Amino acid sequence: GESVGLHLPTLSVQEGDNSIINCAYSNSASDYFIWYKQESGKGPQFIIDIRSNMDKRQGQRVTVLLNKTVKHLSLQIAATQPGDSAVYFCAERGNNRLAFGKGNQVVVIP
Amino acid sequence: DGGITQSPKYLFRKEGQNVTLSCEQNLNHDAMYWYRQDPGQGLRLIYYSQIVNDFQKGDIAEGYSVSREKKESFPLTVTSAQKNPTAFYLCASSIVGRSAEAFFGQGTRLTVV
Numbered sequence: 001g002e003s004v005g006l007h008l009p010t011l012s013v014q015e016g017d018n019s020i021i022n023c024a025y026s027n028s029a030s031d032y033f034i035w036y037k038q039e040s041g042k043g044p045q046f047i048i049d050i051r052s053n054m055d056k057r058q059g060q061r062v063t064v065l066l067n068k069t070v071k072h073l074s075l076q077i078a079a080t081q082p083g084d085s086a087v088y089f090c091a092e093r094g095n096n097r098l099a100f101g102k103g104n105q106v107v108v109i110p
Numbered sequence: 111d112g113g114i115t116q117s118p119k120y121l122f123r124k125e126g127q128n129v130t131l132s133c134e135q136n137l138n139h140d141a142m143y144w145y146r147q148d149p150g151q152g153l154r155l156i157y158y159s160q161i162v163n164d165f166q167k168g169d170i171a172e173g174y175s176v177s178r179e180k181k182e183s184f185p186l187t188v189t190s191a192q193k194n195p196t197a198f199y200l201c202a203s204s205i206v207g208r209s210a211e212a213f214f215g216q217g218t219r220l221t222v223v
């Protein structure tokens with residue numbers, strides 16, 4: 001948990017700016033995609049999900065975009081806050097099992 | 111409050127010893143999962159169970175064993191056969207068929223000394 005951010009791609013963002021985190025997935029048959037947030041020393045927390053028949057979904061301060069043509073998923077965080085500093089994982093569901101990406105570390109600069 | 115609880119948070123094991131990690135949930139979920147997380151890696155599935163007294167191997171089951179005697183509990187044993195057991199272990203639960211909506215525990219950090 002506390003060392004999960006090591007060796008991960010890192011996005012440094014100024015507080016108040018928007019963040020975009022990208023993820024490439026592998027299974028074209030995946031029907032469901034999720035973004036999780038993991039803070040240091042804790043388990044992952046669900047942020048937002050999207051079904052494969054959608055290309056955009058919005059939540060509170062977050063938007064997920066899905067491009068099935070290039071198998072790409074992104075998470076946009078509006079007005080990034082210090083509490084958004086964490087590792088963010090995308091996950092895809094195929095054959096009723098979740099496969100997780102390696103994660104992206106987001107560091108918010110006050 | 112409903113939730114999923116892992117214990118202990120930190121665990122130390124001597125080489126050659128087996129050790130069991132606890133996972134309990136009171137969410138009434140049928141499905142439970144164990145994942146392993148290493149620095150710079152995504153979560154990798156060790157074992158999962160969709161019903162009491164049944165479980166399936168995940169992608170990296172070698173050196174691990176599980177049991178599912180109760181719906182609420184899914185303990186993971188890290189055996190001496192696991193060559194590189196130092197890692198962060200995460201337990202999750204979900205409604206069967208809705209694995210994407212998994213709730214995670216806070217994790218157990220296992221270190222071999």
